[in-house]
Amino acid sequence: MVTLEDVKKAQLGNKDFVHYTPILTSAQLDDLCGNRVFLKAEHLQKTGSFKIRGAANKVQQAVKEGANYITAASSGNHGQAVAYMANRLGVPVTIVVPEDANAVKIAAIEAYNGKIVKCGTTSAERIPKAMEIAEQNNGVFIPPYDDPYIIAGQGTLGLEILEQVPNAEIIVVPVGGGGLISGILTAVKQLNPEIKVIGVEPATANDTFLSLQTGEITAIPATSTIADGLRTSQPGDLTFPIVKEYLDDLVLVSEEEIRDAFHFIVERTKQVIEPSSAVTIAAILSCKLNVEGKHIVAVLSGGNVDLLQMDEFLSLK
Ligand SMILES: *Cc1c(COP(=O)(O)O)cnc(C)c1O
Secondary structure (H helix, E strand, O other), X not given: OOOHHHHHHHHHHOOOOOOOOOEEOOHHHHHHHOOEEEEEEHHHOHHHEOHHHHHHHHHHHHHHOOOOOEEEEOOOHHHHHHHHHHHHOOOOEEEEEOOOOOHHHHHHHHHOOOEEEEOOOOHHHHHHHHHHHHHHOXXXXXXXXXXXXXXXXXXXXXXXHHHHOOOOOEEEEEOOOXXXXXXXXXXXXXXXXXXXXXXXXXXXXXXXXXXXXXXXXXXOOOOOOOOHHHOOOOOOOOHHHHHHHHOOEEEEEOHHHHHHHHHHHHHHHOOXXXXXXXXXXXXXXXXXXXXXXXXXXXXXXEOOOOHHHHHHHOOOO
């Protein structure tokens, strides 16, 4: 299992590559939910999401071990983060994206000198392709969440939260494959086990919720949610045991609740976030945490939204 030491090492090693992102607050949000909410602003992170934390830790390690070629399979934030890091370290990088990947995300990867290969529409098609390209070039494939260096890197977000909000009582985190939340759990539950960590999934992408119910990794069929960073079909072999052992609760939010929360953040706080970030706000605004008068940290995990799609994501209410 990943340890607190691993997370601390990642924080030190990542220093030159990762922003220390600010905490934002909104009096309106506090009033609406009856708690004091602190927004950890990872939409202002390098490459536009927290994914750079894991990628920085893992790509540095791969290069240290002699990798001279890097690949990843991703349609979004992980691809951008890996391309950015490989480029910073001067290593050639190929990102395998779906055939229907959006032009904005491709342009971002290309801006970091990432080579694009298009393949299929599912991660089951993309991942073997990215592994094959890595193998052909004597390189290393960088997985999106199920890797100890990725988990430790994402955990650095937990360390920052404890430094910035020392009186935090609850931390609310979006859950996809579980790299982010298992990293945060690793850091927070060692340093202050009193703090509750609560995960949030879209109701239509509830693989971790179901896995916790059954007690074992449970896959769901292809999902559809506007929170595209959370569209994984099952938690990871490394991330799930951490989630199972330490997570305090996991709540589900509907597509409408995600839209309402997205609308609220854009309109009231003027922050450009992506729908995956809005699930934590959705859980708070819909009162699903069932708490009052608490200090709550909500992770805004990323801001890479296609501006042309903004109005599609905004609630029509
Ligand atoms: C990847 C991602 C998530 C989910 O992270 P996991 O480590 O897969 O659980 C949440 N939000 C954004 C913006 C992401 O890019």
